[in-house]
Amino acid sequence: EPEVTQTPSHQVTQMGQEVILRCVPISNHLYFYWYRQILGQKVEFLVSFYNNEISEKSEIFDDQFSVERPDGSNFTLKIRSTKLEDSAMYFCASSLGQGVQPQHFGDGTRLSIL
Amino acid sequence: RKEVEQDPGPFNVPEGATVAFNCTYSNSASQSFFWYRQDCRKEPKLLMSVYSSGNEDGRFTAQLNRASQYISLLIRDSKLSDSATYLCVVNYSSYKLIFGSGTRLLVRP
Numbered sequence: 001e002p003e004v005t006q007t008p009s010h011q012v013t014q015m016g017q018e019v020i021l022r023c024v025p026i027s028n029h030l031y032f033y034w035y036r037q038i039l040g041q042k043v044e045f046l047v048s049f050y051n052n053e054i055s056e057k058s059e060i061f062d063d064q065f066s067v068e069r070p071d072g073s074n075f076t077l078k079i080r081s082t083k084l085e086d087s088a089m090y091f092c093a094s095s096l097g098q099g100v101q102p103q104h105f106g107d108g109t110r111l112s113i114l
Numbered sequence: 115r116k117e118v119e120q121d122p123g124p125f126n127v128p129e130g131a132t133v134a135f136n137c138t139y140s141n142s143a144s145q146s147f148f149w150y151r152q153d154c155r156k157e158p159k160l161l162m163s164v165y166s167s168g169n170e171d172g173r174f175t176a177q178l179n180r181a182s183q184y185i186s187l188l189i190r191d192s193k194l195s196d197s198a199t200y201l202c203v204v205n206y207s208s209y210k211l212i213f214g215s216g217t218r219l220l221v222r223p
Contacts, residue, residue, distance in 0.1 A: 031209065042216065043158060043201070048209035056209045091157055098208040100146040105157040 002026045004106035006092050012112045013082055021077045021109045023092030032075045033093040033103060034067065036060070043091065049075065050098075079111075087113045115140045118214035120202050126220045131192045135217045137185040137202030146205040147178055149187050151198040152216065158201055161187075192221045 005024045013019045025032050034046040047057040049067050066078045075094075079086055089110050093103040119138045127133050139147075147164035162169065164176040164185055175188040185202055199216040206212050 033209070033211075035211075043211075043213040045210045045212070050209075056207060058210070089155070099205060100163070102148055102160045102163055103211060104160065107157045 004092055004094055004104055006090075006106035006109050008109060009107070010110045010112070012114065015084055015113050016081050019079050019082055019111065021079075021090050021092075021111070023075045023077075023106055024073050025075055025092065025094030026104060027073070029094035029096050029104075031055075031095045031098055031101075031103075032067075032069070033095075034077045035091045035093060035105075036088040037091065037108075038088045046077070082111075082113045084113050087111060116214075117141065117206070117212045118202055118204050120200075120214040120217045122215060122217060124218040124220050126222065127192055128222055129192055129194060131221075132188065132190045133192060133219060134189075135187045135200050135202075135219075137187075137214055139183050139185070139202075139204045139212075141204070141206050142180075142183060144183075144204045144206055145208070147176075147185050148203040148205075148211075149174075149176055149185075150201040150203055150213075152201055153198050158203075158213070161200070189219075192219075194221050194223065197221045 007022045032049045037043045047061045048055045064080045089108045091108045092106040095101045095103045149161040150158040152158045164178045168177045173190045177186045201216045202214040
């Protein structure tokens with residue numbers, strides 16, 4: 001069964017450093033997403049991306065965050081200057097369509113900010 | 115009021131039991147509904163979509179009541195492998211999923 005893959009599985013970074021999280025969505029999917037989950041809390045939406053542009057973003061997704069699809073397969077999330085509170089599990093997801101089409105999640109990148 | 119509200123549990127049931135989880139959502143304009151399961155420190159995995167007419171997938175039955183803004187999941191003949199956190203998920207816009215905090219299920223031998 002096709003799956004969403006994410007790298008790295010765990011990233012440890014010093015506060016203030018830039019970090020890039022990588023995702024390879026399911027190959028025929030057109031919609032891409034990032035979510036995060038702080039330990040012990042619920043999954044929160046960050047951003048959705050379609051047709052090479054952001055289609056929706058949350059309040060969490062401020063100027064420190066950016067997304068990119070640099071080639072036909074990868075989808076990246078960049079955090080420019082990390083803060084302690086950015087420590088969380090970051091999940092990439094993709095879907096074939098929008099709305100009723102379910103989103104399929106990668107196994108996540110655990111980001112630890114020191 | 116929380117956007118998606120679930121009883122956190124845990125529900126502790128013996129193997130073979132039937133267990134039901136409930137969920138309420140606040141936005142009446144919500145378009146689509148799902149149940150995901152999440153194992154400890156793992157990604158959410160789609161369990162099933164929830165349709166207005168109700169739907170069943172093996173031992174799992176999901177119901178939606180739009181008038182009451184209420185979603186349910188019934189698990190029959192619980193297995194040890196059903197132990198997980200069950201996430202009620204609502205699609206508020208075309209793109210954005212809103213997750214509940216999850217209901218934890220423990221199935222004991």
